[in-house]
Amino acid sequence: MGHTPAPDAPRLTVIGTGYLGATHAACMAYLGYEVLGVDIDERKIAMLSAGELPFFEPGLPELLTKALASGRLRFTTSFAEAGEFGDVHFVCVGTPQTAGSPAADLTYVDAAVAALAPHLRRRALVVGKSTVPVGTASRLTSLLRELAPAGDEVELAWNPEFLREGFAVDDTLTPDRLVFGVASEWARRRLRDAFAPVIAEGVPVKETDLATAELVKVAANAFLATKISYINAMAEICETTGADVRDLADALAYDARIGGRFLQPGLGFGGGCLPKDIRAFAHRAEELGVGRAVAFLHDMDEINHRRRVRAVDLVREIVGGSLQGVRVAAFGAAFKPNSDDIRDAPALAVSRTLHRAGAKVRIFDPAALDNARRAHPELGYGENALDVARDADVVLLLTEWTEFREIDPEVVGGVVTHRRVLDTRHALDPIRWQAAGWEYRALGRPAHV
Ligand SMILES: NC(=O)c1ccc[n+]([C@@H]2O[C@H](COP(=O)([O-])OP(=O)(O)OC[C@H]3O[C@@H](n4cnc5c(N)ncnc54)[C@H](O)[C@@H]3O)[C@@H](O)[C@H]2O)c1
Numbered sequence: 001m002g003h004t005p006a007p008d009a010p011r012l013t014v015i016g017t018g019y020l021g022a023t024h025a026a027c028m029a030y031l032g033y034e035v036l037g038v039d040i041d042e043r044k045i046a047m048l049s050a051g052e053l054p055f056f057e058p059g060l061p062e063l064l065t066k067a068l069a070s071g072r073l074r075f076t077t078s079f080a081e082a083g084e085f086g087d088v089h090f091v092c093v094g095t096p097q098t099a100g101s102p103a104a105d106l107t108y109v110d111a112a113v114a115a116l117a118p119h120l121r122r123r124a125l126v127v128g129k130s131t132v133p134v135g136t137a138s139r140l141t142s143l144l145r146e147l148a149p150a151g152d153e154v155e156l157a158w159n160p161e162f163l164r165e166g167f168a169v170d171d172t173l174t175p176d177r178l179v180f181g182v183a184s185e186w187a188r189r190r191l192r193d194a195f196a197p198v199i200a201e202g203v204p205v206k207e208t209d210l211a212t213a214e215l216v217k218v219a220a221n222a223f224l225a226t227k228i229s230y231i232n233a234m235a236e237i238c239e240t241t242g243a244d245v246r247d248l249a250d251a252l253a254y255d256a257r258i259g260g261r262f263l264q265p266g267l268g269f270g271g272g273c274l275p276k277d278i279r280a281f282a283h284r285a286e287e288l289g290v291g292r293a294v295a296f297l298h299d300m301d302e303i304n305h306r307r308r309v310r311a312v313d314l315v316r317e318i319v320g321g322s323l324q325g326v327r328v329a330a331f332g333a334a335f336k337p338n339s340d341d342i343r344d345a346p347a348l349a350v351s352r353t354l355h356r357a358g359a360k361v362r363i364f365d366p367a368a369l370d371n372a373r374r375a376h377p378e379l380g381y382g383e384n385a386l387d388v389a390r391d392a393d394v395v396l397l398l399t400e401w402t403e404f405r406e407i408d409p410e411v412v413g414g415v416v417t418h419r420r421v422l423d424t425r426h427a428l429d430p431i432r433w434q435a436a437g438w439e440y441r442a443l444g445r446p447a448h449v
């Protein structure tokens with residue numbers, strides 16, 4: 001904790017202490033600020049106060065411990081305490097997809113602002129970090145001014161967050177950029193005060209209006225989702241022409257204008273962000289009468305979904321027909337490696353479909369096993385990769401954890417019934433697996449690879 005707070009540094013609250021908020025709170029305390037984390041979930045607050053992280057994120061437990069020990073980080077469920085304590089309040093609550101609709105569910109954001117506002121009795125800045133449909137900030141500004149005793153003294157800004165799970169600490173301490181959506185010079189300066197140590201490291205700051213800041217976030221996620229779906233669309237073409245999407249992607253990536261990042265073909269995107277964000281963006285554009293501008297996002301969503309369908313079809317092909325009674329070893333449940341997050345996880349979607357088709361699926365994941373078990377008790381689970389591979393008719397690599405990449409095909413081969421593997425993430429070395437007598441298949445690659 002080598003950072004010294006500036007004497008006039010604002011005191012921060014972080015409302016919503018999930019993947020984003022807990023990371024933000026611990027990192028800001030690490031950077032020298034006095035921080036109060038606020039959540040309505042008492043269990044979460046008790047855990048965080050005791051230095052226990054309620055989710056898996058590399059590097060964050062250590063940072064949380066240090067931040068608590070410094071005395072600069074505390075947690076509470078009291079909005080009165082938050083209003084009394086904070087000069088700058090970051091709103092980090094969830095904005096999931098609404099059940100039965102593509103729209104973002106804004107009830108948590110509205111509730112958080114409505115709970116905080118009555119306790120804002122002096123000049124304060126409320127900063128939205130949650131991902132929201134454009135126009136939300138303008139609506140929340142009116143709500144704040146109506147409910148806050150300090151009235152016009154309370155301002156709203158938008159500071160969208162771009163961190164990736166698995167890299168959340170680094171992405172928070174050294175982000176690619178900061179985006180500040182502000183409506184006044186005072187708000188602009190206050191936000192700069194709240195990020196002074198990050199800005200001092202040379203991180204670029206883009207200052208803009210509230211609507212643009214809201215849009216930057218969904219535009220970025222829509223672009224990333226489109227890039228992934230683009231290469232997966234090419235995988236579909238490869239599958240019908242006998243071409244190899246792995247070689248295609250590698251060849252495209254040499255062109256610096258295209259680049260190889262987010263061009264990994266495979267089972268497609270999942271998680272608590274990209275899927276729901278592209279749906280909410282398309283929906284919001286339709287509400288605004290400009291749906292045609294981003295109508296392609298519906299196609300991106302469908303391409304993404306078809307990868308999951310294709311993976312199941314390929315399992316059928318590999319086992320030669322019916323899935324009834326087929327024993328499947330599923331390596332992975334999390335939506336990506338280095339995370340325990342199973343929100344819209346492609347891996348679990350495939351396992352669930354196979355289970356519904358009569359297969360006997362057993363899953364192992366290094367971090368997401370408990371979450372998967374809780375959410376899908378109907379599926380089978382094992383304590384390690386070898387355990388779930390025992391007597392399997394086919395092995396599926398669904399989440400590309402390093403542990404799975406490095407697994408010895410000879411050792412796995414010793415416990416399965418049939419040496420057949422489907423690599424949905426292009427994470428295994430086909431030559432090594434084939435040399436060990438495995439029939440190796442991968443999405444978007446010809447059977448002989
Ligand atoms: N997870 C990420 O990597 C990430 C990255 C960038 C942006 N975002 C965005 O950040 C937001 C939060 O995402 P998350 O993944 O951290 O979600 P999450 O579900 O992990 O956390 C949300 C937290 O908000 C709390 N909460 C709900 N209502 C509340 C209220 N009224 N008052 C106080 N707390 C309340 C919940 O109890 C929960 O702890 C979303 O808008 C998401 O799109 C997430």
Ligand SMILES: O=c1ccn([C@@H]2O[C@H](COP(=O)(O)OP(=O)(O)O[C@H]3O[C@H](CO)[C@@H](O)[C@H](O)[C@H]3O)[C@@H](O)[C@H]2O)c(=O)[nH]1
Nearest residue numbers: 161162163164165228262263264268269270271273335336
């Ligand atoms: O080339 C690729 C890259 C990613 N994925 C998949 O795409 C999903 C999303 O991956 P990633 O973007 O790394 O994870 P998130 O933590 O969801 O982060 C995204 O969503 C966050 C929440 O909005 C943003 O802050 C981040 O910038 C944005 O990358 C995962 O299922 C990956 O397996 C691919 O299939 N191919």
